[in-house]
Amino acid sequence: MTQHRRRLTAWLLAGVVLAVVLTLYQADRTGVSEHAAAPGATASGTPSATATPAPSASPTTSAPPSPTTSAGTGEPSPTAPTPACTSPGTCGFPDARSTGPRIELERHDTGNMSVKQDGTVIKGWDIRGSLDIYANDVTVIDSKITSTNWWGINLRPGFSGLKVLHTTITAVPGKGPDNGGVNYAVSNMGGSSIEVGWCDISVFGNALSMGQGDLHDNYVHDIVAFRNQGGEWQHTDAVISGGGNKGRLTIRRNTLLNPTAVDRGATAAVGLFADTGVVSSVVVDGNWLAGGAYALYGGGPGATGIQVTNNVFSTQYHPAAGAYGAATAWNAGGAGNVWKGNRMSDGRPVEPPPAS
Helix, strand or coil: HHHHHHHHHHHHHHHHHHHHHHHHHHHHHHHHHHHCCCCEEEECEEECCCCCCCCCCCCCCCCCCCCCCCCCCCCCCCCCCCCCCCHHHHCCCCCCCCCCCCCEEEEEEEEEEEECCCCCCEEEEEEEEEEECCCCCCCEEEEEEEEEEEEEEEECCCCCCCECCCCCEEECCCCCCCCCCCCEEEEECCCCCCCCCCCEEEEECEEEECCCEEECCEEEEECCCCCCCCHHHHHEEEECCCCCCCEEEEEEECCCCCCCCCCHCEEEEEECCCCCCCEEEEEEECEEECCCEEEEEECCCCCEEEHHHEEEEECCCCCCCCCCEEEEEECCCCCEEEEEEEECCCCEECCCCCCC
């Protein structure tokens, strides 16, 4: 009996020990689980400032966004059109506020004056007359010219380096030599490039006339139609080139307006014509163009190296920029000819015109 009791007591003690071990084991497991469930806890048990987010159950590769659809159609929405431009100045193009002289002027009644000294600088003059340049490296800056001659400023053959900057060039309608009309605000008859920049130009029939030059940031406006002495309406263009040039003509960031009516001679805002030779090496970039029969004449069948890019064709005179369209005389197959990024002022893209 005593031996039986001893065995029972041993089994009871063994059971108690086993129960204690199991209890401690379970408590240890519970503590581990609670710690794993709180990865943001510090050793002291205080939560850290930033908790690490738990990973998603099944991470996936990001998919491209689905196309936006038009309301109620299920069809992809078209690309948003370029915002419309309402006027040159409000859309960042030159106007009366950004061109012309920046200083006070002193009146000079020069009449039709010839400049024959190389390096002459004319600054701050309010000229009643015109300038005929027979010299190199002449600069006209921060001035005003009111002409009743054929031109405002004319560079003669054999001379170079003319700069016309921050100057107003205008004429007196009815007082010019050609039956009261005047033709050229700036004419380049020389054999090299000239620079015309930040100028306010008005009245002249063919305002900027040259085969080569750097024409930038100018405001050409209020061209006035006139009949010549034979009674014929004269062609009008904000910029005109007759072809045959040996250098480059760059027309960039200008406002070029031709408001005259087609039946009174309006031709173009930019007219590139093969009148005296093939048109080549012309850049027409980032301009505001309006008016004319066509706003742009592109040089014709033989033209090469003509880059027409990023221009705004304005509807301010005609729905299509020009009376008959935005552009014509474009040689799409000409070497180096580029047509890109041109649009109407209402945001519509302007495609290159068909070959003429």
